[in-house]
C-alpha cells in the first residue's frame with residue numbers, strides 16, 4: 567500500500583514540473599547576452615527533475631531553494647543481485663569477464679533522502695566526497711565515488727559489478743561507481759544521468775557527438791559549457807570510462823545533505 571501511495575505522490579509532483587523544460591532549441595538566435603560575462607550564472611536545476619525515469623522508486627519535491635529527492639534505490643534493469651524470485655532477477659551473463667565474482671549481498675529497498683541546492687554554485691573550498699551515496703541517478707540508483715569499501719581495492723570490486731556495472735554494498739544499497747550504462751544505453755550517451763549532492767548535474771560521456779576523456783575535465787570531473795538544458799552555460803560533471811569515472815577530487819559546489 568505504501569508503495570502505491572508513494573507513486574501517486576511522486577506522479578503528482580512530476581506532473582507539476584513536467585511541462586517546465588524544453589521548447590528552446592530553435593530560439594537560440596533570440597537569446598540576448600546582456601549579462602556581465604564575469605558574473606557567474608546561477609541556474610535553476612529543477613528543470614531536470616522531469617528527466618528522472620524510475621518514478622515509482624522516487625519522490626522529488628522542488629522547494630524554493632532546495633530539491634529533495636527520496637529514493638528506494640531500486641534499479642529498473644535486470645541484475646543477479648535481485649533475489650531470485652524478483653522479476654528483475656537475471657543470472658549473470660557476461661562471458662567477457664572471466665574474473666567475475668558475485669558479492670554476497672542482495673539488493674534491498676533503501677530510504678535515501680538527498681537535499682540538494684536548487685541553484686547550485688561553485689564553492690570556495692571544495693569538500694571531499696565521502697563513502698556511501700554522493701548522488702542519485704535518474705533511475706533511482708545511488709551514485710558512489712571512486713573509492714572501494716575500506717580494505718578493498720576498487721579495481722578488484724569492478725569484477726563484482728553486474729552486467730549494468732552496479733552492485734550492492736553490505737546493507738544491500740545498490741550503486742554505480744562508474745558510468746551507469748543502462749541509462750546511457752536507454753537515454754543516450756549524452757543524457758542527463760542524475761545529480762551529485764552539490765546540485766550539479768552529471769551527464770553521459772559524450773558531448774556534441776564527441777566522447778570526452780578526463781583531459782577535457784577539471785579536477786572535480788566537470789567543466790562549464792553551454793548544454794541543451796542550459797544554453798547560457800552551467801557547470802556539470804561527466805561520466806567517463808577512466809578512473810575516477812564520475813567525480814574527481816570532491817564537489818565543485820557546496821554539498822547539500824544526505825541521509826540513508
Ligand SMILES: [Zn+2]
Pocket residue numbers: 710714723733734735741743
Ligand atoms: Zn561499490
Ligand SMILES: [Zn+2]
Pocket residue numbers: 769773789791802804
Ligand atoms: Zn560537458
